[in-house]
Amino acid sequence: MNRDRSQAHSDLHKLRKTLDNYSARLEGSLAHSENLLKENKELRAKVKQIPDLIRQREALARDIEVAREESSTLRKEYGQMTALLDDRTSELKGAQSFLTTADTFSGTEVLNTLQRLNSEVLQHTAFIAESMIESYMPDKALMKTEKQMAGANRVSGVIGRTIVHFLGTKKHRDDPILVQIAFQAYFAHVLQWIACAWSIGGDETQNQLIDEIYEKVRDTEAQAISGRWRALTRGNMPRKQRDEPQLTSLLTTKILSGLVDILLAAGCNASQAELVTALSSKFGDKISFLVTLAVRVNKIVGEDVTSGDLEVLAVPPASLFDPASMEDVYNEASSGTGARVLCTTDLGLRKRVRVFMTGEKEKQWALTTLLKPKVALESVVEIMDD
Incomplete structure (x- = not known):
């Protein structure tokens, strides 16, 4: 009778230990699940941002293209202005050479x-x-x-x-x-x-x-x-x-x-x-x-x-x-x-x-x-x- 009781206590102890292990594993699983849920939530939030990011990228690409076109236009205008400046400088030198009355001797x-x-x-x-x-x-x-x-x-x-x-x-x-x-x-x-x-x-x-x-x-x-x-x-x-x-x-x-x-x-x-x-x-x-x-x-x-x-x-x-x-x-x-x-x-x-x-x-x-x-x-x- 005593032996049966001791055996029962031993089995109960094992069951409690096993239960504790399951409980710890369950808590770990719950924590992991919460992390996964949190990550999932964050990913869902980021997924929702993707269309906005795509629109932003497309807008930025358009801005870059516009900037390139403006830069090309500015380069052309700069080249034209430089050529015009050279022409005017040459004309001015020519006019100056005609209008000067200073004698070398x-x-x-x-x-x-x-x-x-x-x-x-x-x-x-x-x-x-x-x-x-x-x-x-x-x-x-x-x-x-x-x-x-x-x-x-x-x-x-x-x-x-x-x-x-x-x-x-x-x-x-x-x-x-x-x-x-x-x-x-x-x-x-x-x-x-x-x-x-x-x-x-x-x-x-x-x-x-x-x-x-x-x-x-x-x-x-x-x-x-x-x-x-x-x-x-x-x-x-x-x-x-x-x-x-x-x-x-x-x-x-x-x-x-x-x-x-x-x-x-x-x-x-x-x-x-x-x-x-x-x-x-x-x-x-x-x-x-x-x-x-x-x-x-x-x-x-x-x-x-x-x-x-x-x-x-x-x-x-x-x-x-x-x-x-x-x-x-x-x-x-x-x-x-x-x-x-x-x-x-x-x-x-x-x-x-x-x-x-x-x-x-x-x-x-x-x-x-x-x-x-x-x-x-x-x-x-x-x-x-x-």
Whole structure:
């Protein structure tokens, strides 16, 4: 009986323990179920948010696409604005280059350069004349050869028939002053052309055409516009693929030919080739230097001064002497009314500025003579030996 009771207690204890285990497992299952329910609830809530999130994503995608389109549009507008700015900047620079009146060189600097050119011509022509006459002029006058007469004919169109006539009739052996004057006249002619040419060494027809165009521009436009037009045109003229040394050599050769013609007209008995060789070997560098100075004057008056037109002046042979616009280099007493110019010996300089756009044409311009050209008069020959 006691054993049965003990067995019953033991079984009951086991049952309680088992029940406790089931109870603990049940509580764990309930807790897990609650967690699952909670997660399920949260998932359901998130599932409900999915349509909203999808709508938000679609709206965001649309916003991004709009932003991309706007960015592309802005880039195009920026490119257009940049191009427009570049165009306007270029136009402004172009307008500024036309409207500026600031000169790179002053009138004084130009004047000094031209005076130096005149001084160098005087010194070199005196030396060349003395040296060449001493070497190649015969002691006695001889009959003119065909080559001498041909040289006289060629150069008479440049320095004038009167001085060429006297070159052939006067004695030069003891005093080569007339030959020197003829040299100065030839240099004045060529160096003035170099100083004023639109295209040095270019086609003379082209120079004349551009000069005619510029005359029209100058007559119709304000000084600032015409001055810049001249500077830009002169600066961009083609030079026929010649660099400065080649151009200087070409012009030096031209001058040598003219000086030889003067020596032939004066009666030198050497051949043309012999005279060219002698002049080139002895004086080629000096003549090249004069050409270089004249080219420098060309750039200054053509490109570097726009506030007015600087005109390099020479007086044509046989012109009436005018003391108001020229100077007698020998200060002759006869340089009065009726005296005629034999030739130009020194170049002059005048500044022309347009001050009015309307009214009488003569009064629209202000003319200032900065340097009178110097001339030798025909009467100077009278004091020379026959």
